Amino acid sequence: MADIKQMDSIVVVTLAGELDNLEANRIRSTISSSIFTRKVSGIVWDLSRLGFMDSAGIGLILGRMRDLAPFNGETLILNPSPTMEKIFNFSGLGSNIRHGTVNSVIGEIGGVLHEK
Amino acid sequence: MRNEMTLSFVAIEENEALARMAMTCFITPLDPTLEEISEFKTIVSEAVTNAIIHGYESDGQSMVTIHALIDDNKVTMTVEDKGGGIFDVQQAMEPMFTTKPLMERSGMGFTIMESFSDKLSVESSIGNGTVVRFEKTFSPVTEASRMR
Numbered sequence A: 001m002a003d004i005k006q007m008d009s010i011v012v013v014t015l016a017g018e019l020d021n022l023e024a025n026r027i028r029s030t031i032s033s034s035i036f037t038r039k040v041s042g043i044v045w046d047l048s049r050l051g052f053m054d055s056a057g058i059g060l061i062l063g064r065m066r067d068l069a070p071f072n073g074e075t076l077i078l079n080p081s082p083t084m085e086k087i088f089n090f091s092g093l094g095s096n097i098r099h100g101t102v103n104s105v106i107g108e109i110g111g112v113l114h115e116k
Numbered sequence B: 001m002r003n004e005m006t007l008s009f010v011a012i013e014e015n016e017a018l019a020r021m022a023m024t025c026f027i028t029p030l031d032p033t034l035e036e037i038s039e040f041k042t043i044v045s046e047a048v049t050n051a052i053i054h055g056y057e058s059d060g061q062s063m064v065t066i067h068a069l070i071d072d073n074k075v076t077m078t079v080e081d082k083g084g085g086i087f088d089v090q091q092a093m094e095p096m097f098t099t100k101p102l103m104e105r106s107g108m109g110f111t112i113m114e115s116f117s118d119k120l121s122v123e124s125s126i127g128n129g130t131v132v133r134f135e136k137t138f139s140p141v142t143e144a145s146r147m148r
């Protein structure tokens, strides 16, 4: 299950349930089109309510990082479980992880943008 | 404790969740920690997904078979397909190596399976299929959990 919200120029994707191969294929195009409908400066993946994720989640997030690359969009991964955090670290996404609230990290993306 | 099981299902992606659920139930008597459960679940998911999408190209007819054995605190599990096989196992196990980049595979499956199990071995031959074998020992039961 994916809930997608636009907050200013930032897309917040809140995931719940189990993110596997089947689910990634189900939600990929919706998330992709939310990035392409307007100029997006960043995406926040809120995983607080996600119960399970495997390598399909890595593929999904890396794929959207490629979508965002032309706009220099930031990617932040919020509140992954310890197991997910390990998977992100293996995949070189450790530096994108944050713990906290959506509002606190949105400020961070705004801040990064402000400096540019 | 000693227990043994076999589970077979056709190669459709819906069965990844079935396999995760069944294997999680199977190891529950070992009283694993939450993190052990979720790591084991991830191993199952990676191996079964590979068998379905790489071994059988999700053909919806061929069978994936999981065999698992519990001996004390040690779980031995094989995930087997009789599909296309792996051209070069050593290369396939390298992080980021994938033959399906267009399907947004990240090539991290084997890296995850290796990290979350104690032992992993892969036997594969082109045209005959693939067997991935895992061993994982779960932490010994604590006094508190034994008294429950």
Ligand SMILES: Nc1ncnc2c1ncn2[C@@H]1O[C@H](COP(=O)(O)OP(=O)(O)OP(=O)(O)O)[C@@H](O)[C@H]1O
Pocket (backbone or CB within 6 Å): A055, A056, A059, B046, B050, B051, B052, B054, B055, B056, B081, B083, B084, B085, B086, B092, B093, B097, B098, B099, B100, B104, B105, B106, B107, B108, B109, B110, B111, B130
């Ligand atoms: N059961 C299998 N049958 C045939 N080929 C396989 C099998 N398992 C793995 N492979 C091959 O090994 C490669 C690497 O597998 P691995 O699971 O590491 O990455 P992936 O499946 O491509 O991507 P990811 O798991 O990150 O979604 C695959 O791209 C595929 O070519």
Ligand SMILES: [Mg+2]
Pocket (backbone or CB within 6 Å): A055, B046, B049, B050, B108, B109, B110
């Ligand atoms: Mg894989």
